[in-house]
Each structure stands twice: as C-alpha cells, then as structure tokens.
Amino acid sequence: MTIKAFRFALLAALSLTALPAAVAYADGPVATKSAAQFDADRASILAMAGDYKVTFDFRETTPWRADYSPIPAKISGGHESVRVIEDTGKRIVLQHLLVVTGDDKKTMVIKHWRQDWTYEPTDVLVYAGKGQWNLEPVPAAMRAGRWSQTVWQTDDSPRYGGWGEWTSEGGVRRWRSNWTWRPLARRDAVRHPPYDRYLGINRHSPSPTGWIHWQDNIKMGPDGPAADAKIVPFVQESVLNSYVRDSSYEVKAADAYWAASKDYWAAVRIAWDEAIARGHGVHVAEVPETGSASGERLMAFANDIQAGKLTTAAAIVKARTVIVEVTG
Numbered sequence: 001m002t003i004k005a006f007r008f009a010l011l012a013a014l015s016l017t018a019l020p021a022a023v024a025y026a027d028g029p030v031a032t033k034s035a036a037q038f039d040a041d042r043a044s045i046l047a048m049a050g051d052y053k054v055t056f057d058f059r060e061t062t063p064w065r066a067d068y069s070p071i072p073a074k075i076s077g078g079h080e081s082v083r084v085i086e087d088t089g090k091r092i093v094l095q096h097l098l099v100v101t102g103d104d105k106k107t108m109v110i111k112h113w114r115q116d117w118t119y120e121p122t123d124v125l126v127y128a129g130k131g132q133w134n135l136e137p138v139p140a141a142m143r144a145g146r147w148s149q150t151v152w153q154t155d156d157s158p159r160y161g162g163w164g165e166w167t168s169e170g171g172v173r174r175w176r177s178n179w180t181w182r183p184l185a186r187r188d189a190v191r192h193p194p195y196d197r198y199l200g201i202n203r204h205s206p207s208p209t210g211w212i213h214w215q216d217n218i219k220m221g222p223d224g225p226a227a228d229a230k231i232v233p234f235v236q237e238s239v240l241n242s243y244v245r246d247s248s249y250e251v252k253a254a255d256a257y258w259a260a261s262k263d264y265w266a267a268v269r270i271a272w273d274e275a276i277a278r279g280h281g282v283h284v285a286e287v288p289e290t291g292s293a294s295g296e297r298l299m300a301f302a303n304d305i306q307a308g309k310l311t312t313a314a315a316i317v318k319a320r321t322v323i324v325e326v327t328g
Contacts, residue, residue: 030145030165032120041147041166044173045092045117047206049082051254053246057239058187060219064233068194074187079246080112081254085262090119095265097254107250109257111265111302113159114152121148124161125276127181129197133158134281147175149202153291155298156268157284157326158276159183162202174205188219189288195221195234207242215239260306267316268298268323275327284326293326 033041055077060070079099086093096112120143128134138148142163150161162177182198183189200217217237222229276282285293298319304310310318 027165029141032144037145038119040173041119042089042092044166044175044204044206045094045147046084046087048094048115048204048211048243049084050210050243050245051081051247051249051251052079052210052243053249054078054080055240055242055244057242059238060235061238062236064218064235068234070235079249080243081251082243083254083258092117095258097258099249099251099254101250107253109253111154111257111261111299113154114156116148116150116152118148118150120144120146121163124148124163125150125158125281126162127158127160127183127197128281129181131183131286132281132283133276135276138163149175149177149204152272153295155290155292155295156265156272157292157294158272158282159291164202172205174203177202182217183286184288186288186291189286192288193219193221193234195219197221197231198237199233200237210243210245212243213239213241215241257302257306261302264302264305264312264315264319268319271320271323275323279327282327294322297322 055075057073057075059073063070081097081099083095083097084092085095094115096114098110098112100108100110102108121138122143123135123137125133126136146163146165148161148163151159153159160180160182162180164175164177166173166175180200180202182200184196184198197220198217199220200215203214205212215238217239218233219235219237220231220233223232272282287293287295290296301310301315301318305312305315
C-alpha cells in the first residue's frame with residue numbers, strides 16, 4: 001500500500017461511527033518462524049516477568065480539532081510485580097500486581113492488568129465500543145509468525161486485543177500491534193472528556209534495565225450528541241510506560257496476595273472465557289472508576305479471601321453470579 005493510499009484509508013476509517021477491527025496492517029504476510037526465532041520471541045515475552053519500578057508518562061500532543069486544547073502531561077508511577085501464570089509454549093500469560101505503600105506505611109496489593117500472548121492466533125477479542133467486545137478473526141494471511149496480545153482489566157474483564165510480529169530493527173527488539181481500539185482508561189474516563197475511546201498502536205521492547213510499553217494513541221469520540229454522530233479524532237497521545245528492575249519494595253506482599261487468590265482468579269478467568277465463547281464476544285458496562293460493572297465486586301472477593309472472610313469456593317460462586325449478571 002502506498003503512503004497516499006494508506007492515508008486515504010485511515011481518514012475514511014476515522015469517519016465511521018462503527019469501530020473497524022483494524023484500520024491497517026502493520027506489515028504484510030510473513031513466514032512461520034524458525035525454532036530459533038520462535039524461541040527469541042518467547043524470551044522477549046517472558047523477559048517482562050519480574051519486579052519493577054514503573055513510570056507512566058502520558059502526554060497529549062497534537063490536537064486534531066481547532067476547538068480542543070491538550071491537557072497537561074501527567075507522570076505517575078509505582079511498583080509492580082509481573083508473574084508468569086501460564087506457559088504452554090505457544091501461549092504465555094503474564095499477571096501484573098501493583099504494590100502500594102500508603103502514608104501509614106501499610107502495604108496494599110492491587111491486582112493490575114493481565115496480558116495473554118498467543119502464537120499464530122486464529123482470532124482475537126477486540127473492543128467494539130460502548131461496552132462491547134467481539135471475537136474477530138485474524139486475517140489468514142497475517143497469522144503466520146505473529147503473536148496476539150489480549151489485555152484484561154483488573155477484574156479479568158476484557159480491555160483490548162491486537163496482533164503483530166516480534167522483530168529487530170536497529171538492534172532493538174520490539175513487538176508492534178495492528179491498529180487497536182480500546183476503551184478509555186480510568187485516568188481519562190473519570191474526567192468525562194469529549195472523546196470516549198482510543199485508536200492506537202502498542203509497542204513492547206525489552207531494555208537493558210527491564211522493558212517499555214509505548215502507546216501511540218488517537219483519542220476519538222462522537223462529533224456531537226446525536227446517536228448517529230461520526231466518530232472523529234480529538235487529539236494525539238503518546239504514552240510511555242517504563243519498567244525498571246527493582247526489588248526494594250514489598251515484593252513478598254505481591255506473592256502472598258497471589259498465593260492466596262490465584263485459584264479464585266483462575267476460576268474467574270474460566271467464567272469470563274465461557275461468557276465470551278457463548279456470545280462470540282461479550283458486553284460489559286463500562287464504569288469510569290472501576291473499569292467495568294463487575295470490577296469492584298470481583299476485586300473485593302479476592303481481598304476477602306486473603307483476609308479470611310471468604311473461602312475460595314464461596315468466592316468463586318459469588319464471582320460467577322456477578323459475571324452472569326453483568327453479561328446477561
């Protein structure tokens with residue numbers, strides 16, 4: 001595709017109210033990788049596991065509308081432990097655990113996002129707008145040699161999915177996704193901005209001190225209050241999440257939380273998978289503060305298990321009831 005044709009396709013796609021599965025492919029078809037290349041891909045994914053000091057750098061840059069002014073840049077951070085909770089060769093699951101120490105010196109663990117990696121995927125769960133996620137096929141010509149990444153919210157409800165290839169350019173390893181739709185993150189959702197979704201490309205790269213996750217986002221939303229309003233771009237955003245190895249925080253708190261709740265969360269993942277399979281996708285109402293209609297309750301059940309207020313079996317029953325409720 002020429003640059004001119006690509007720009008035309010992008011602008012045409014941005015004018016649509018419906019969310020397409022992908023605006024453009026990152027590259028053309030590639031061959032199934034050799035064993036050495038496959039092992040290198042796996043090593044890059046597995047290298048994201050560990051204990052880290054994380055810096056989140058959010059910057060709105062170029063406004064795409066004359067009536068929109070970018071908000072000030074925001075930099076925040078914390079500590080995260082990332083654990084491999086599943087590895088079957090062609091599927092790797094990484095769970096992030098946020099560790100926070102308050103002013104009272106008490107440490108709290110918050111189950112953070114989860115990323116699932118699948119080699120040569122046939123389909124991927126993608127955001128379709130307003131609380132809807134659909135299972136969509138990866139184009140057959142684009143499966144060989146590629147990995148999908150599906151990202152899940154704190155309560156294991158869906159967030160976004162995409163696919164791309166691990167490559168090396170200029171001596172740097174990176175994975176780059178296709179164009180991916182995503183719901184608003186809490187940092188934006190709680191402000192109730194004029195945009196209500198992102199269209200972006202994600203990149204992951206190992207670094208000498210850890211790894212980075214870079215997001216190149218177009219913040220988008222309806223052009224007016226009408227139900228059939230066009231979805232238009234408001235502003236460009238650059239997000240750089242830097243993970244630097246660091247074990248100076250209460251790492252044992254993250255592992256204690258996971259030891260207490262991992263069986264519960266395994267059952268929760270199964271329940272979500274079942275709901276997605278039944279509907280070839282799933283609808284879950286979006287909530288600015290908690291991400292989803294199930295977020296607060298599912299997270300609380302895990303805390304109650306660790307505190308000895310609920311058995312794992314009882315918490316699983318409650319969680320399955322909640323998931324049926326919010327997806328019904």
